Amino acid sequence: MFAYYLQLGLRSLRKNPLLTALMVMAIGCGVAASMTTYSVFRATSNNPIPQKSSVLYVPQIDNWGPEDAADNKGEPPPAMTYTDAMNLIRDHRARHQTVLYPADLSVVPNDPSMLPFRENSYAWYTDAFAMFDIPFLYGSAWTQDDDNAHADVAVIGRELNDKLFHGANSVGRDISLNGRQYRITGVIDTWNPSPLFFDVVNTNGFDDASEVFIPFTRAVDLKIPTNGNNNCNKDPGPGWDSWIHSECIWLAYWAELPSTADADSYRQYLTGYSAEQQRSGRFHWAPNTRLRNVTEWLDYQKVVPQEAKVSLLVSLGFLLICLVNTVGLLLAKFMKRAPEIGVRRALGASRKEIYAQFLIEAGAIGLAGGLIGLLLTGLGVLGVTLVFEPDIAKLATLDVKLVLLTLLVAVMATVLAAFYPTWRAAQVQPAWQLKSN
Amino acid sequence: MMQIKPILAALKRHKAGTILIALQIALTLAIVCNALFIIHQRLDRVARPTGLDESNLMAISTRYVGMDDKDTGAAIRGDLAALRQLPGVEDVVSINSYPLRGGGWSTGVRVNVDDKKPKGHTTLYFSDEHTLATFGTRLVAGRNFQADEIGEADPKSVGDPAVVIISKALADKLYPDGTALGKPIYIGDTKKPSTVVGIVERLQVPWNGNWSDTFFENAIIEPFRLTGSFTNYLIRSKPGQLDALLKAAPAALYKVNRMRVIPSDRGVRTFAQVRERAYRADRGMAILMGVVCLVLLAITAAGIVGLTSFWVGQRRKQIGVRRALGATQHDILSYFLTENLLIGVGGVVVGAVLAIGMNLWLVTQFEMARLSVLYVLVGVVALLLLGQGAVLAPALRASRVSPVEATRSV
16 A cells, blocks of 8 residues: 555656755755754764763862852853862862863974974873773873873874884884873773863864873973863962962862762862861952763853754745745645545545555655755754864764754655645545545 | 645644754854854954055065074164165065964053053054065055154164154054144053054954954054164065066075074065955855855755655645646745745744854854844845745645546545
């Protein structure tokens, strides 16, 4: 029966090619616009570390007071001071913990014909590698002793390893950063979570992969400046030492807390810590702290760009209009065939069979619309570089999932749109139709 | 006009089709109004002048590798001297940032030493007496810096400048009576005043996003060259020499000192490229919304053509009867045009409410401005015209139905 109805449907579609083409194009355009913008939305609202997003937390401590917080709906600053970060590290209330900042490092190749170049680099504690599930190609992270000894060690990325060592195992060899030698303890495999959750504040969530990591303790010794934001509510005074001991915020802090009970006790700890800072006279206000996990943090930092949301909404509205359009055209098309329906019903076809016939016809239109939509989505995904930052645009891809979704949305939407016209078609009174002819 | 009653009676028998066309017009109006509004906002932003003479201007960003911070001042002076000697260079400065670059410094400014709250927000540019010539910015009052007023400063501890040049927008904000020249201003939380010695016509901040919209033309130029490993060189070329300098300038810098990084991406750019990059998202959004509008209008028009054609087909017999009873072709034509107008008016009334509702919702969700009623009015007129245009072809076909049809197949 299915094949027969499909054949009937295709024949009827051919009978009125202009109307059919109109419906197919409308559905194709609507679906393509929605899918293209959805591909960007999907990339930017992605969970970058699903297996751990509920156990990795960002603590925030209000070290600026209610006057500054008032500008930000009462929220504490989004980054941390060196003083607070060091106190939290010392107290060690989380299983794994790290403080981190984008270090201003340039790589100086041993090959004298190569010019120095920059890579995205982070200074952090060795715990970060385990916390963020970073895969290693060669070697391993540096040790906690290296952290404590402020050692000149580094972990580099696969791409940098290819560039400097032609892909060979470089563990134990030296790399020159800002003209100083560091011993490589490990090479990580390709790793670029997106959104770049661990440093949203400085990257807005999207950047090239980081290729160099060195111990935080060493970076601070060497006074390596941050390549990210530094915000001060008052003049920190001259020199590095007065800066790091000021109330300027420039560090990201991460803690791994395996259970909600751990998170709760960490919250209490943060409140207690702030109360202690208040007692000691550093804070002149009641504790104001936050503890957000990865998903909450990305949401709070508004990682999904406004453009992605607005364009998705507009596209969905667009699809809705295309569907209303399709409902109208299908209604016209189906009702034109009222005499034919009357004959079929008189010859014994049940309402159910009329439903099947017309919904299959609509499904065929939907499928054709989906194929056009797929083509246009492909073009759209290529075109997103026009609308979005290159770092974001390159994340929008037409993968198998999106292809299937495009076809599914097209067919489902068209069949949904066909329900009312089909119901009307099924209501046709055979006697009336036969009589009037 | 006498026709309205019978038209309404006829539409009652085609409720579904009527509602569908009206709904489509309503939704289209809602989306097109908001999309046009977004386009206008974005294009307005793109059209904002930076205050610079943007032709014959290029920027290089560079970073010394492994150099001690105390040596960078001399290194920057060396770079500047090398760049000045290049043929085709009109002027050059070392500066912390420039309009449309993206990153920079911002702070509050007070006019009295005891003020608790800043009177204005501003960006800070640190550079020397060559800045105005390189920017191509015009002084509207006062004077340029003198060579002996220029100092060098560590970015971590920049002192308070004795003299500053500010933009007119900031001058008007701080001293609304227009007397800023020669007056003191207090930058950040300092207790030491800086005297305004010059006011430039216009100078934009380095950012072009929403957050700087409230102070996008407030700028202060401080007479300090910042030391430190990172700097930008802004180079004004002699007319027609820019292309040659794009290669020659970085080569000259590497010749002075090759232990530096000039990023391959965005390290050396003409100002046109800076502008293109800064406004890519705005322009892209405008294009996207424009395409959506056009396709949407086309689909809505096509939908009206389709449904009306169907109605005309259905009513051939009735049209024939009317014609046989003495209705002219013009009567039939105006019947369908009026019918469409009635549906259209219904649609745009609902659509206008939807458009404003959608905008209000967008305002609460995103940093968007309120939709001006003018957009809705223009949209209403456009959609009504679109409907009339779309219905014209089927209506003309209807008007040509012969009275003979009345006698057929009954």
